[in-house]
Amino acid sequence: MDQQGMVKRRLAVLVGCNYPNTKNELHGCVNDVLAMKETLLTRFGFKQSDMEVLTDEPESKVKPTGANIKAALRRMVDKAQTGSGDVLFFHYSGHGTRIPSVKPAHPFKQDEAIVPCDFNLITDIDFRELVNQLPKGTSFTMLSDSCHSGGLIDKEKEQIGPYSSSDRSPDMETTTTAITSRALPFKEVLDHLSSLTGISTSDFGTHLLELFGDDAGLKFRLPTMDLMDLLEKMRAREKHMDAGILLSGCQADETSADVGGSSGKAYGAFSNAIQTVLEENKGALKNKELVIMARDVLERLGFHQHPCLYCSDQNADATFLSQP
Template sequence: MANKKAVLIGCNYKGTKAELKGCINDVSRMHKCLINHFGFSDDHITVLIDSDRKYTQPTGKNIRSAIKTLVGSAKPGDILFVHYSGHGTRLPAETGEDDDTGYDECIVPCDMNFIHDDEFQEFVKEVPRGCRMTIVADSCHSGGLIGETKEQIGDSTKLGDEKSHHLHSTMGEAIIDEEDVKTKRSLPLPTLIEILKQKTGKDDIDVGKIRLTLFDLFKEDASPKVKKFTNFVFHKHQHAEVECGGHGGLFGKVGTFLKQKLDDHGEGYAKPALETHVGSKLEVYAGSSLATNQGHGDGGGILLSGCQSDETSADACPTGDAKQAYGAFSNAIQCVVEETTKSGGKVTNKNLVLKARQKLVKDGFEQHPGLYCSDEYVDAPFLG
């Protein structure tokens, strides 16, 4: 018998410089929605939120484990669902290689142990044939989070130099707007770096040290992309030691950082990274997944993104009461589902995204949700 299973993730980051207000509320509403409108059983819904210690905390390790368990337990015919409400971010290139360009799109767990777009692609690839997994990502830069899947609605795969330049120039913007009514679900680099400085007690963290700092913090629990990056830099460092008699500033900040750690802790420090296979240096480069982002996605992955990859998603609190706060995209989904079910109908993936876009425009939000899936799922019922 086919089952419907879900993982719901909400991060409000309370008490940090990245604090949001509506993410836990999004999870609560979606939990009720799944049971009341889509026939999910409470026993098959896993909730990870950072506001209540009675629940599993949405750390990077726990989120990975929950999604892997979801996919690993799936059988043909099952409907899998993942909803994430929280910050998204983009990490710039750091290897120092001339052809390392672009950004890594990530979601931001409560402990800052990022989960990269590459990982979401791998989750989707593991979904059994005859089974599908729908992902709702209500976070900034969420377009193309499973980049090998065909873009049906949106323009995240069509980013040109002008858009990329605009994104790069705006990543340092303040999180909260003038009215303190809409908060961007984006973690700008200055805020991220400040949080990493607080977590490590180090004042010299900057672009060039972010991924190695993440490896230093999380070791074997770090993302595969971060471990591959550390593996790559380690071997580059070894090569420089042999060829040049020292790192000689060859890698700039990354080389200096790693050399100091190896000097302090020995080569065993890099063991979790060295045990992570790197097929080619392209797997290490930022934005490498975008190279295949025009794929036709014949797998079982469906992504409904809160915005395009160069946009931000809003965390809204129009009444000023945090208990009423919500993610603009999550709220739009809830409103569309309620409207459709009242008339006894079912909403398709395509219509849900299009109607959510209309709702967001009506409510004064500038983000543009996207749909990424193979052609067969465009007009399929959402979670049907």
């Protein structure tokens, strides 16, 4: 309960995309979210009834499409109550990508996005808009084990960012283990969308609107002037509502590793590092501590990725998922 005696709810959406039987297939993403589900239940006080798990396993009834993921996130936010101190958590394991920025002020930069199983991209603006809808006093923690995941909540403050160019990761120790990147280059995503629409254009928005209509991301649905207006409104709200906490599997310009496959249990390197840190430290950990320790685990194992933390100064020192 919070100081006013209101019951604090713990709500979660867990998404794992392995893209089975495609050229983009991964192996550890579903395992990542199932392991996290068990951790949330046994350690952090979450209830089964307050979680939604979306995977693209053949037997899954609800697939992790862009529309389904956003709908699940919206349901989670709608359940949160003002002043309750509710804890919201989103774990995503799957491919990530970077696309040319559609922000009017940054036409030559790149923006980050996750890649649902139907390639209906969810971008940093979509996550920013979601966070800005949170009731006062609520927290939203996003753990993204995907490539280019640094900065996935637009305008969130960088607390633990890129290593300098002089830093060097050690050579991979586990050379016998299959390592797959969780990155989908811009051209591959564009080629896939083009094959579905049959339209010859390099404009992402055209393809996404043709395929998904109103379920496409905000960046692709809004005219330039409306997007500028939305961004200005978001900036105004960010000063008062900065409840987003992003734990990214790597820097915005890095890839995240998917480990294993045919033999042995597959997993995401970052998700596994988080689980390792939690197992080795039974007490409550600050968000900043958790990310630093996960970096140490990955460096020790020889992975060339550097997890980052984006959130307010207050949330950097807050306890991960408000562990009792």
